Amino acid sequence: MDNQDRRSFIKSTAVMAGSTVVAALPVSPLFAAGDDAIKVALIGCGGRGTGAAADALESGQNVEIVALADAFQDNLDKAYTALKKKYGDKIKVSDSRKYVGFDAYKAAIRDADVVILTTPPGFRPLHFEEAVKAGKHVFMEKPVAVDIPGVRKVLECAAEAKKKKLNVVVGLQRRYQQNYKEAIQRIHDGVIGDVVSGQVYWNSGGVWVRPRSAGQSEMDYQMRNWYYFNWLCGDHIVEQHVHNIDIANWIKQKYPVSIQGTGSRAHRTGKEYGEIYDNFALELTYDDGTVVYSQCRHFEGINNRVDETFQATQGRVFLAANNQAIIWDAKGKEIFRYAAQNDPNPYRQEHVELFGAIASGVYKFDNAEYAAYSTLTGIIGRLACYTGQTIQWDKALTSSVNLMPDTLAWDALPKVLPNADGLYPVAVPGINSTQYI
Missing domain, CATH: 3.30.360.10 (Dihydrodipicolinate Reductase; domain 2)
Structure with a gap:
């Protein structure tokens, strides 16, 4: 992206003053207002993912969790047990929709109207790409990438999500928090x-x-x-x-x-x-x-x-x-x-606004762009x-340094490995700098 393109992008997104960044437009894909329930797949079943699923279920809309995916069986089992205990029939995850492994996200995404992406952030560009390709609305946690090629991928997918009128909310929850919104609006005024x-x-x-x-x-x-x-x-x-x-x-x-x-x-x-x-x-x-x-x-x-x-x-x-x-x-x-006057929890408010838009059949949120650039x-x-x-x-922005392993498998090796003493290589400015940029 050259200077002119960058300035044009910044000018076009200068309305970044909160959670709603596009005019409310009719939403095209999958779920339409009036359907019995909004079906949700949780990709990443750790503590943050379990919390995000709970926030979705507490959004005030008719939401059901229909699929779970995680690299680890124990994470998935803990999330299922906790959610089922609290939300009962809202957790409609059969054994056939409990997916485990590095590719588990692909099957889970197919089962849902909305996907919650809460794995470690290195996987975010890959999972976001799959969700957008499948035409799903998305809640994804911050950050949205760990390297610059990943950021570029997210920006490409964000543009495609816009074309498809897919609502995308990112877990930079201060943008949904009332004290920040009111103060920053005054600053912008x-x-x-x-x-x-x-x-x-x-x-x-x-x-x-x-x-x-x-x-x-x-x-x-x-x-x-x-x-x-x-x-x-x-x-x-x-x-x-x-x-x-x-x-x-x-x-x-x-x-x-x-x-x-x-x-x-x-x-x-x-x-x-x-x-x-x-x-x-x-x-x-x-x-x-x-x-x-x-x-x-x-x-x-x-x-x-x-x-x-x-x-x-x-x-x-x-x-x-x-x-x-x-x-x-x-x-x-x-x-x-x-x-503050009984302000809503901003983590939950993200889901209130996202699922409210989806239930109303409108396209309203494209958080992926500003999240990618802050990342x-x-x-x-x-x-x-x-x-x-x-x-x-x-x-x-032109960097090609990709941190992801060449192969994602339990018997594959990451790119960074420990030495004989169990210590991992650490960046030292001026000594081993070139490998990072």
Whole structure:
């Protein structure tokens, strides 16, 4: 994508100010209003997938789960048991519609009107492509890819989904959260002028580790510990911090032209942490000169911070996922404070709006585009830190580095393997940079 094409894309999507990004149009495929139930297939039966299925069932529409798919039998069984116990007859998954393995998603997609994609994000482009090809509406978790070829695939499929009038919602749930929507609408209306700088944070203690078991294959181990391998996760700057990065892009209504930064493995250095870093610090530079500072880390036992703040020519704003939103003018006077009033859970609200549109027979959501570009922002940030280079957005879009294994099978090998001591190769800026870009 050259500069002119990129500017045209950004101009055409400048209405990224929330969850609804297309006019409500009649929906063409599969489910039509008046059908008895909206049939849903869950692809990826871990904790997030089980939660997303529950949110779909609580959307207020007549929803049934009719198929489950996962690489692991035990994940599928746990999800089925939990959902069946709580939702009973809404779980209409016969044994013949419980699909296990790397190709399980293909059969499950055929059984449904809507697919929920909640596997590790490395599989997202592949699964999204199959869903769009089959003409299904989609809810998919963030991020939507782990490498740049994957982002390009998602963008291609997003364009095809538009043509087919398929509703696509992505789990960047802050876009469905009332405090963010109200505050950012005021910013876009110009209440504090032009945003000129910002800081976005996801600093926390990190996530789970699953020990290696005797006789476990390398593919099985990495799949179980997907958070610590880039072909599955993309590193936490992509998998987790994409939420905060997306807020910067949403507020700016554009994407960075260049990114530079630094990162390392300072605390989580053991072999159980695979190949990912435990801290990143970035500068996202936009075409108007705005610089947004981005910071994320996984350090145990120290101060946590997950929020966003921005400075503008006539004031500033603070935002956080715990329903906070405060806007001040240039003199420090508070001019807006969001007051939550029994606000809906934003994770559930995504499904309320998606299934409401489907039940009404309208095409309303095309979240895949902005999700792909915010995912890309995180990926470029990872590459900038891994290499120690300032990376230009347009140049990055041409990358052909594909992180996925050549073969997806339990006896196949991922591209990144441990040495004799069980340690995985880790990016060292200036030393082994070229393999990453």
